[in-house]
Amino acid sequence: MNLHQFRFVQEAARRGLNLTEAAKALHTSQPGVSKAIIELEEELGIDIFTRHGKRLKRITEPGQHVLESIAIIMREVGNLKRIGEQYSAQDTGTLSIATTHTQARYVLPPPVARLREQYPKVNISLHQGSPDQVARMVIEETAEIGIATESLANYPELVTLPCYEWQHVLVLPAAHPLTKKERLTLEDIAAEPLITYHPSYTGRTRVDAAFAQRQLTPRVVLEAIDSDVIKTYVRLGLGIGIVAEMAVSGDKDTDLVTRPLGQLLGQNVARIALKRGAYLRDFVYHFASLLSDRLDKDLILKAMTGHVADYEL
Numbered sequence: 001m002n003l004h005q006f007r008f009v010q011e012a013a014r015r016g017l018n019l020t021e022a023a024k025a026l027h028t029s030q031p032g033v034s035k036a037i038i039e040l041e042e043e044l045g046i047d048i049f050t051r052h053g054k055r056l057k058r059i060t061e062p063g064q065h066v067l068e069s070i071a072i073i074m075r076e077v078g079n080l081k082r083i084g085e086q087y088s089a090q091d092t093g094t095l096s097i098a099t100t101h102t103q104a105r106y107v108l109p110p111p112v113a114r115l116r117e118q119y120p121k122v123n124i125s126l127h128q129g130s131p132d133q134v135a136r137m138v139i140e141e142t143a144e145i146g147i148a149t150e151s152l153a154n155y156p157e158l159v160t161l162p163c164y165e166w167q168h169v170l171v172l173p174a175a176h177p178l179t180k181k182e183r184l185t186l187e188d189i190a191a192e193p194l195i196t197y198h199p200s201y202t203g204r205t206r207v208d209a210a211f212a213q214r215q216l217t218p219r220v221v222l223e224a225i226d227s228d229v230i231k232t233y234v235r236l237g238l239g240i241g242i243v244a245e246m247a248v249s250g251d252k253d254t255d256l257v258t259r260p261l262g263q264l265l266g267q268n269v270a271r272i273a274l275k276r277g278a279y280l281r282d283f284v285y286h287f288a289s290l291l292s293d294r295l296d297k298d299l300i301l302k303a304m305t306g307h308v309a310d311y312e313l
Contacts, residue, residue: 003077005040006035006070009048013067014140017049072277077281079230080142092121095283098134098143099126101225102202103270106145106246110291119283129226130200136271144284146273147291149203158273159303161291165269167262169204169248171241177259178240186264190216192241193228199225202244203268207288210265231256244268274304 007026007047012033013281015021023030034054034093041048047054059067095115099108104126112124125141133149139157146152152160171187172179177209190211197204202225211218221239224230228246234241237254242265248258272288272295274280285297 001043002041003074006073008036009040010074012049012056012069015060017058019056029162032047049126054171070189074243075141075277079277082279082281086259091119091283093281093283094123094125095145095287096125096127096143097138097145097147097287099128099147100130100131100201102132102147102244102247104128105148106249107270107291113285114290115283118286122283124236132200135273138275141275141278144274144278144280145287147244147270148273149268149270149278150200150205151283152271152273155273157276159276160271161295162266163272163295163305164269166203167243167246167260167267168207168242170259170261171231171243172257172259173234173237173240174255174257176240176257178259183265183271184259186211186214188215189240189242189264190218192219193221194218194243195222195224195233195239196220197230198225201225201228203265206268207242243246243292274300276304278304280304283295 008022011022011025013018015025019030019033021061022034026033037048044066046062046066047060048066050058050060063140072202074156080243081144096191097108097112108126115122117123125143127137131148134143134146134148135152135155135158137143139255146158149166152158171186178184181188196207199205199208223229224233227243230241231247231253233239242261245260248256251258272291274284280300282297286299288300289297
């Protein structure tokens with residue numbers, strides 16, 4: 001048995017048992033993937049997958065155990081590579097970050113710039129996606145660290161830690177009647193056409209939950225993943241907007257007015273995610289500390305071994 005066989009089995013499972021897609025992802029041929037999997041099954045004396053003709057249909061019970069073992073082996077192979085990189089070339093390499101558009105656009109520029117100042121030989125690779133895609137990128141080791149508000153805590157393969165709190169804000173045209181109201185209510189907002197985030201992004205679940213708790217159904221006329229897009233359509237008069245506070249921090253726009261919504265929608269928590277059991281280079285720990293002064297190396301090391309809970313931060 002060899003690492004190529006392990007990669008092929010793992011990728012076949014990741015790609016929904018589609019060997020053609022697995023072969024594309026691994027830059028090889030579909031017959032080569034199929035042959036390697038069969039050879040591993042023959043060596044182990046078990047079927048990892050059940051088949052219908054040449055198609056894989058499902059993962060067998062022993063196959064589930066094989067995949068768990070392969071995941072551990074491949075994780076440790078990745079750790080060995082990172083250990084070699086850490087000690088053969090100190091303070092050099094690439095930090096891969098998976099995150100959402102909001103984090104990449106409004107939160108990460110200062111800490112990324114500071115990391116580059118302190119580690120000038122470290123390059124940054126930003127991967128943007130939905131919160132679930134961020135989680136998958138960390139699990140699959142496309143990225144070493146993930147940053148998002150939604151979903152990250154739902155994956156047992158990840159260690160997640162709270163990074164910072166933030167609230168939503170209401171964005172209104174300067175001439176809108178609600179700008180004159182001293183205390184806004186959810187009923188006020190629900191009565192207006194609303195422009196806000198796609199359901200899986202930037203704390204949207206908290207927004208929906210707040211309205212549902214009051215038995216209100218806001219009329220969402222446009223959804224987007226980009227805060228600047230939401231503000232653009234507010235300017236065009238399509239409705240009022242709900243965006244993350246970091247998307248308007250420092251704005252000098254005079255045509256838009258903002259109102260904090262923390263008292264109505266509650267606080268959101270942005271989290272960092274790291275793959276459980278992964279070996280992290282020093283500049284990864286340092287970058288985490290730049291995101292939040294609560295996230296020092298000792299605390300992250302404890303969390304990676306299961307000894308830290310949120311209340312300790």
